Amino acid sequence: MNKRFAVLFTICLAVAFIGLSPSAASAQCLCSGRCYLDIYGNAYCGFGIFSNHECLEFIDYCAEFACSEPGCLKTQEPESAAARDLFPTFQTQQCRIIRSAFLPDGGKEVLVVHLKART
Amino acid sequence: MPRLKRLQRAGFILGAALLCTASVHAGIVSSPPTVQVVDDRGNRIDEVLDLCFQVELRNDCQRLKPRGRVHPPGSFFGLRIEGENHGPVYVRREALQKQSDGSFRIEVPRKAWLRIAGEDLQLLTISLYLPENPTFREPAFRVQMKSEKGEIKVPAGEFIASLSLALNAPDLHRLRAAPASRVELTYHRRKGWSLVARIRSATSFRPVSRTQVEIMDTVGYGEQDRPVATAVSGADGLVLLSGLLPVMASLTARHPEFISSELRGLTATPGTFAFRTMDLGTGGRIAARITIHGRPLARATCYVYSPLADARDREPLRQLWEGFTDSQGLCRSARLAQGFYKLRVRILESTAQVNRWVSVLEAQDTQEDVALAPTRIYGVVRRGAKAARGYSVEAILLDSGRPPRMARADTSAESVSDDEGRYEFTVWTPGRYGLMVRSPSKTPAASQRDLTTDGDDERQVDFDLNGTAFEGRVVDEDGQPVEAAHVGLRWEGVRVAHTDAEGRFEFPVEGEGTAMLHAMKSGYRESESVDVQVKREEPIPFVTLVLRRKATIEGKVLSAAGNPVPNAWVGSIEASLERGPFLYSATRSTTDGGFEVEIPLGPPRVFVSGPGCPLSWFDLPTTAQPDSSGDSGAPVVVRCPALPSALELNLVDSTGKPLPHAGVIIRRNGTIVPGSVLATHLQLLGLPAETDGTGHLVLAGLAPGEYELYLNTRSSESAIAIGHRQGYLSEVSLPALQTTELQLTLPPE
Numbered sequence: 001m002n003k004r005f006a007v008l009f010t011i012c013l014a015v016a017f018i019g020l021s022p023s024a025a026s027a028q029c030l031c032s033g034r035c036y037l038d039i040y041g042n043a044y045c046g047f048g049i050f051s052n053h054e055c056l057e058f059i060d061y062c063a064e065f066a067c068s069e070p071g072c073l074k075t076q077e078p079e080s081a082a083a084r085d086l087f088p089t090f091q092t093q094q095c096r097i098i099r100s101a102f103l104p105d106g107g108k109e110v111l112v113v114h115l116k117a118r119t
Numbered sequence: 120m121p122r123l124k125r126l127q128r129a130g131f132i133l134g135a136a137l138l139c140t141a142s143v144h145a146g147i148v149s150s151p152p153t154v155q156v157v158d159d160r161g162n163r164i165d166e167v168l169d170l171c172f173q174v175e176l177r178n179d180c181q182r183l184k185p186r187g188r189v190h191p192p193g194s195f196f197g198l199r200i201e202g203e204n205h206g207p208v209y210v211r212r213e214a215l216q217k218q219s220d221g222s223f224r225i226e227v228p229r230k231a232w233l234r235i236a237g238e239d240l241q242l243l244t245i246s247l248y249l250p251e252n253p254t255f256r257e258p259a260f261r262v263q264m265k266s267e268k269g270e271i272k273v274p275a276g277e278f279i280a281s282l283s284l285a286l287n288a289p290d291l292h293r294l295r296a297a298p299a300s301r302v303e304l305t306y307h308r309r310k311g312w313s314l315v316a317r318i319r320s321a322t323s324f325r326p327v328s329r330t331q332v333e334i335m336d337t338v339g340y341g342e343q344d345r346p347v348a349t350a351v352s353g354a355d356g357l358v359l360l361s362g363l364l365p366v367m368a369s370l371t372a373r374h375p376e377f378i379s380s381e382l383r384g385l386t387a388t389p390g391t392f393a394f395r396t397m398d399l400g401t402g403g404r405i406a407a408r409i410t411i412h413g414r415p416l417a418r419a420t421c422y423v424y425s426p427l428a429d430a431r432d433r434e435p436l437r438q439l440w441e442g443f444t445d446s447q448g449l450c451r452s453a454r455l456a457q458g459f460y461k462l463r464v465r466i467l468e469s470t471a472q473v474n475r476w477v478s479v480l481e482a483q484d485t486q487e488d489v490a491l492a493p494t495r496i497y498g499v500v501r502r503g504a505k506a507a508r509g510y511s512v513e514a515i516l517l518d519s520g521r522p523p524r525m526a527r528a529d530t531s532a533e534s535v536s537d538d539e540g541r542y543e544f545t546v547w548t549p550g551r552y553g554l555m556v557r558s559p560s561k562t563p564a565a566s567q568r569d570l571t572t573d574g575d576d577e578r579q580v581d582f583d584l585n586g587t588a589f590e591g592r593v594v595d596e597d598g599q600p601v602e603a604a605h606v607g608l609r610w611e612g613v614r615v616a617h618t619d620a621e622g623r624f625e626f627p628v629e630g631e632g633t634a635m636l637h638a639m640k641s642g643y644r645e646s647e648s649v650d651v652q653v654k655r656e657e658p659i660p661f662v663t664l665v666l667r668r669k670a671t672i673e674g675k676v677l678s679a680a681g682n683p684v685p686n687a688w689v690g691s692i693e694a695s696l697e698r699g700p701f702l703y704s705a706t707r708s709t710t711d712g713g714f715e716v717e718i719p720l721g722p723p724r725v726f727v728s729g730p731g732c733p734l735s736w737f738d739l740p741t742t743a744q745p746d747s748s749g750d751s752g753a754p755v756v757v758r759c760p761a762l763p764s765a766l767e768l769n770l771v772d773s774t775g776k777p778l779p780h781a782g783v784i785i786r787r788n789g790t791i792v793p794g795s796v797l798a799t800h801l802q803l804l805g806l807p808a809e810t811d812g813t814g815h816l817v818l819a820g821l822a823p824g825e826y827e828l829y830l831n832t833r834s835s836e837s838a839i840a841i842g843h844r845q846g847y848l849s850e851v852s853l854p855a856l857q858t859t860e861l862q863l864t865l866p867p868e
Contacts (some may be wrong), residue, residue: 111864112849115769117247117391118255118315119283 134285143623152221154189156196158205158277159228159298167225168202170564177734192222200227207260207274211742230272231296237306238286240264242640250355252703255279255315255394275300279315279357281304286390289313293360308364313392314385314518316358318372321398321457322482324343326356330374330399336365337383339804339820340686340730351399364762367804367819370397378402384806384817386765388857396813403463403479411491412575415448416466423452424461436461457481463529464489465549471532473548474516479617489548492574493719496532497543500556500626503586506540509559514544514570516551522681549574551608556582562616565589565608566629583631586657589626591662593638595620601666631655638664642717656768669704669717671792672739673754675713678731679761685714687729688803689757692736693719699836702795713754725757726792729821735822764853765819766826767860770810774866777814782831784839787824791836823855830865 156162156454164185170181183189183200191198198215201207205227215223246258260274260279265698275298282290288309296302318330326717330352335344347365350358352372366387379398387393405423409416422442424436439460444450457479479485487652500510513533531552532544546552554568568580593604600622608614614622618638628634631653640648643666653659671692678683690705704717708729716725725738737757770778785792798808800820810816827850829839834846848863 011584013543029128110848110866111862113862113864114851115862116256117388117858117860119281119289119391 122699124522126570130279131839134476152191152217152223154183154191155218155222156200156222156223156227158184159226161226164202164205164227166596167460168200168205171199173197173199181622183480185474187500196223196319200225202227204230204272206230209259209680229296229298230274232270232301233273233294233296234301234303234808235264235306236272236303237308239308240306241266242284242308243306244281244283245273246264246283246289247273247282248281250279250357252278252279253695255392260436264754266434270301278554280304282312284308284391285405288362288390289392291361293353293359303639305363305390307586310385310389311362311364312389314363314368314370314387315392315394316352316360316370316382317394317396318352318356318358318374319396319398320402322378326352326354327374327377327399328352328354328356330356330372330377332356333362333371333373334360334363334385335369335371337367337369337805338365338730339367340688340732342686343521350849356534364862367765370395372397372399374399375448376401378454380456381799384804384819386767386817386819386858388513391858393858400457400481402456402487403462403481403483403619404454405452405477405487407444407450407452407462407464407487407489408463409444409450409491410448410645411493414488415444415446416491416654417444417448418451418467419444420450420464420465422451422461422465422609423453423455424463426459426461435750437482451484455479462487462489466535468493468548469545471540472529473531474493474529474727490672491547493545494548494549494572494574494576494578494641495545496552496554496578496580497541498571498580498582499543499580500536501540502584504583506536507584508536508538510536510540510542511557511561512536512542512544512563512580513557514546516546516548516550516552520759546572554580556584556627558625560619560625562624562626563614564627564629565610565614565634566627584627585653585659586630587636587653587657587659588628589624589636589653589659589662591636591664592622593624593640593664595624595643595664596667601638601640601643602750602840604638604664604666606664607633607637607639609637628659636662638666640666642669664771668738670720671715672718672723673713673715674716674725674739675754675756676708676727676729676732677756678756679759683710684708684732684759685710685712687712687714687727687732687759689714689716690724690726690799691716691718692724692793694840696841697837697838698836699840700791700793701836702793705799708772726796726800727757727759728803729759733763733820733822734792734797734800735760736787736792742779760822760855762823763820764823764855765817765823765858766851766853767858768810768816768818768828769860769862770814770816771862771864773865775864778865779810779812779814781810782808783816783818784829784836785818785821785835786827786829786839789820791839794831821853823853826853828863 145738147251149352156164157167164183168183169180170183170189171178174192174195181189183658195212197209197211199207199209205668208227210225220225222477241264243264245262247260248255248258250456262271265272273296275296278294280292280294288311290307291313292304297798309515318327319325320327332350332352333346333771334346334348337344348360350360352358359849360507369381369383370385371379371381373379380397381401382397385393409419415825422438423440425439437667440452441452445525453637460477460479462475462477475487477485477487496514502850507692511533513530517533531546536542537751547574551569551571554570556564556566558564564584566582568586569581570578572578589608591771593601595601595605602618602622604618606618606624608618610632614626616626618624634651636651637648638825646666649662651659678684685708687708688705688710691703693698693703694700703719706714706715706716724736726734726736728734739755770781772778784794801808804820806817806819828848830846830848840846849861851859
């Protein structure tokens, strides 16, 4: 067998064993230390860079309190009408932070290939 | 007997004929195509050639002697032919054309002679890449010099030649060699790494020649980028740069027909070369048409702003263009790179403004109709049933288009109440507005209104603030007032006020309910929160919030050689079950490498990132913990690793499409690097924390070690900390001074 194909095949076999184990993590409210203030000065946790310099000082505040605010809605559809109604003043996709992907991955595999350096 | 013989002969002939027919039907005897090989002049080749057919996952190789014949296997994908003096050529099966006699005719040009001038040529490896190679990962031809002064035979054609010797930078050249010609290259021995960049048009993906390219050394940490090399792209759009010394570099491309563009995070292991593609856009324009009651509005001022990457800036927008509407009410911006922009229109002498977020697409004019229809909003601000003077009322349009992630809302119009508490302003576009009122000290009142208008209207909106307000004082543990503390009031959301020199604060309020107050200030722990009941006719109790100083630790950042590292970023870490490890506080080192950073309770851990100091963490000795007075002990020393490592990730989905806007959480030698720490580190290097449009992400300036990678949209620091494996991508070992490249193909969602 051609050596290159043999190496590739071995890599493929090896990565086939690298799997994502399923688990049942609970969906938690995680602000990741990011914060968003709307026009009223309402603070929400959000995904992204701070929208307002005042927010900088309030990272911990957001983490502490804002997770119970609607901004931390646990939704996979952050751009839904419901979400828009809840926070009309800023981009609702901020709430992707809620990591809907906390759902278990069910053992799906990631194919990893170490790329050879160019010489 | 003769009769018997004739019968035997007839039987033999019949049998042979039957066998022949059966054989043909059974496919035992057939006439398969042969391969006919000629050189670049169409002449027969009089030397032995190696033919390798690619059949499924194996190569089926045969030797073709002069005047010999080769029958290809029944199914093959491609064919490679090389002889001592010919080829090599690689042909895909679909590119082969059958001749009238059923054979495949393949041209295998004569080789050229390549002479390399220079010193230390023994063990030099010569790799030839086709200029159109999409990845520059596999050369079309590779050979090693056997002696000091020998010539080598190379395939004829146009190539990018990489002359590489041990740990020296590949010396890159263009090579054009006609069949049987003699060509020469000179090898230059240089340190560092090299770069091949392909400059293309973003719309046609065709190569862009004559692009001025400048390579900058990008140290990061606020230091100025330094130019190190320049080049011009060739007709194939390629730029070749050999012997780059910076650990990390950027490339800026300028061409009169395109918008200038920059690529950051260029790096490669010394002795290798990097390859990147840059697509230059021609950009698009915003064409805004301003009308009032359907008629064009001339002399209105249009502005275009770009949101800054670092929105922590006090002015998060950068003005890119300014112009006036013409007699048709039209303003057309200058060319803008594809992206999100804010269009602002100021109406004549009015202070009111209209703001829109506009998406500009490549090579398009984005039409934006701004139809003005004024609504006058007026009313009275009262406090305790008395006219309130000096209160500002602001209107903010709630649906001003989809803002980018870091946008903040704009005030469309604003007015300050007079002696009778009256205010008045005009909003110029129909829509839904939020109205908020602030006290003369700019504290937002716990009161808000929503208003929807179709334009050409008048609306009265009064504010009846309670006679009493949330009032209080913020003091430290010794009872001394704390100035400029942030006070949060939770009341239909969160309001923010600041304390004055006496530590006092006040929130005007409208209506009844329950509120929660809380104070914070940098350098202090958060106060306990206090619940307060509000009843309209009853006074609100005075609230005192106590802030206690945070503990700090002093230290010094030294390089591996023992030199102070100024301007290094030092971040302390706290961990909780809900959030996992997270950034607690951060500071920058002074010119002597000294720092003082706030630390939480427990054994202190800090992450350090600085010029010449790869991102690494240190568990500080517990003896350095502050004593009861809050003073820390003797300064501790953190000594950075000597050399950095880098990781380049290429993320694609299960269909092979690049995965943009994806980030990773990394764990080094078992310690989670919080996402905010990694993002800050990358930002200090001028690198994004997410994959770009090509799914590419560079994690540079990391300490060498064993790393685990997790996808941040499918995992979190807390999940990793408690052992969940969701979002796990891979393990990777990052050696010092090396750039490791991984391609990760993610499973479907």
